[in-house]
Amino acid sequence: MHRTxxxxxxxxxxxxxxxxxxxxxxxxxxxxxxxxxxxFLTYTINRHAFSxxxxxxxxxxxxxxxxxxxxxxIMSSLTMAMAxxxxxxxxxxxxxxxxxxTLALGTVxxxxxxxxxxxxxxxxxVPGRSFDMKYHPTHPMxxxxxxxxxxxxxxxxxxxxxxxxxxxxxxxxxxxYFGMTGLHALHMIIGAGxxxxxxxxxxxxxxxxQYNTPVEIVGLYWHFVDxxxxxxxxxxxxxxxxR
Amino acid sequence: MLxxxxxxxxAFQDFGKYNIVIALAIATIKATLVVxxxxxxxxxxxxxxxxxxxxxxxxxxxxxxxxxxxNTRPREGRLASAxxxxxx
Numbered sequence: 071m072h073r074t075x076x077x078x079x080x081x082x083x084x085x086x087x088x089x090x091x092x093x094x095x096x097x098x099x100x101x102x103x104x105x106x107x108x109x110f111l112t113y114t115i116n117r118h119a120f121s122x123x124x125x126x127x128x129x130x131x132x133x134x135x136x137x138x139x140x141x142x143x144i145m146s147s148l149t150m151a152m153a154x155x156x157x158x159x160x161x162x163x164x165x166x167x168x169x170x171x172t173l174a175l176g177t178v179x180x181x182x183x184x185x186x187x188x189x190x191x192x193x194x195x196v197p198g199r200s201f202d203m204k205y206h207p208t209h210p211m212x213x214x215x216x217x218x219x220x221x222x223x224x225x226x227x228x229x230x231x232x233x234x235x236x237x238x239x240x241x242x243x244x245x246x247y248f249g250m251t252g253l254h255a256l257h258m259i260i261g262a263g264x265x266x267x268x269x270x271x272x273x274x275x276x277x278x279x280q281y282n283t284p285v286e287i288v289g290l291y292w293h294f295v296d297x298x299x300x301x302x303x304x305x306x307x308x309x310x311x312x313r
Numbered sequence: 314m315l316x317x318x319x320x321x322x323x324a325f326q327d328f329g330k331y332n333i334v335i336a337l338a339i340a341t342i343k344a345t346l347v348v349x350x351x352x353x354x355x356x357x358x359x360x361x362x363x364x365x366x367x368x369x370x371x372x373x374x375x376x377x378x379x380x381x382x383x384n385t386r387p388r389e390g391r392l393a394s395a396x397x398x399x400x401x
Contacts, residue, residue, distance in 0.1 A: 089358055096361055100368035107372045114376075115383050147347060286353075297344045304336040 088283055095287045099294045102257075106298050109253065113246050113305060123239030126203060126229045127247070128309035129222070130195060132186065136307040139182050140299065146175035147296040153268075154289045157282035165285065166272040172292065173265045176258055183255055190244070197241040197248070204230075204237075247306055254302060257295045264288045 081087040117124045153168035190196055194205035207223030210216060230236050268288055271277065277285050349355045354365055 089361070092357070093361055093364065096364050100364060100371075103368045103372055104375065107375060111376055111379055114380065118383070151350075293347055297347050300343050300347070301337075301340050304340050308336055309333075 084280075091283050091287060092290065095290045099290065102294060102298075106250075106253070109246070109250050110301065110305070113250065116242050116246065117309070120233070120239040120242060122229050122233040123236050124243045125309050126226060126236065127195075127240050127243035128307060129225065130190075130193065130203075130206070131247075131307045132189070133307055135182055135186055136303055139179050140303045142175050142179050142182070143296050143299050146172045146179070147293050149175065150289045150292045154282065154285050157277040157285045158279055160279045162272065162275055162277065165277050165282075166269060169265055169269045169272055169285075173262060173269065176262050176265070176292075180255060180258060180262075183251065187248075190248075195240075195244055197245045201237060201241050201244070203240045250302060250306070254295065254298055257298070261288070261292050261295055264291065 077084055077087060081090070149168045149171040153165055153172060156162075156164035156168055192211060194200050194202045203226055207219055207226055210219055226236075233239065265288065268285060271284065348365065354362060
């Protein structure tokens, strides 16, 4: 059956069978493009309408963590591609190593995200009753750079003057921030689950040059999640940084 | 990696209103490289490549039509009136 990569059912050649599996994943990714695309569209329209609030919101995100996470994710895509290659040339031990590396990097990404979310929660930037963009500049927390905080306070005050409804519009930005990165993180968690399944299979020596379709398919999914982040990062973190 | 460095650097430059265009252009180039090489799109059968092109095409339709709707609505004050609605 298909668990062992033997020809089965309506397929005429192994090549065709393999290609149809990949095609299936690609078609699923097309639906995902439109899924995330809708959110990106919402983001675009709201950013255009409320650019002051979005600018201020974006400046509260930690660019070091964001850029670092981007590098981590791109590296995990690299290790994933190496895992696929290892399966294709028959180096079974490398397959396991690269899959574990991919999982580790993905976990690092999720860990950093958790840290960022906690920060937002502490700074009263989670949309809801306690949302207040003025909270952090007026309530320094341990580990804050006071000079930067003062600059931030200036910016926030200026923004409030430009757009008195910033607390309302800022919530739009953070709703989109949590919504989009949360959906992305959910996809990563699912990807991590798939990787665990692959790692289990690779320990059992399932993936050979003749049959490595699962590794390839999960690889496609993982690369897609990386691409979504490649677009998310500049749009959320890098608005108006030159000011 | 290089791409990410360029993205961050470019964000801190002031190209005026082209900032977002440049940021998106860099992101698109990075994404294209991932699709072509990491995802082996370059070495896929034409059928698969067609599906990939279609996804971009459909995304473009969604973006183009929706944005042209919002962009041609009347503006109120300084905020674009995303909340203007028309009676049927």
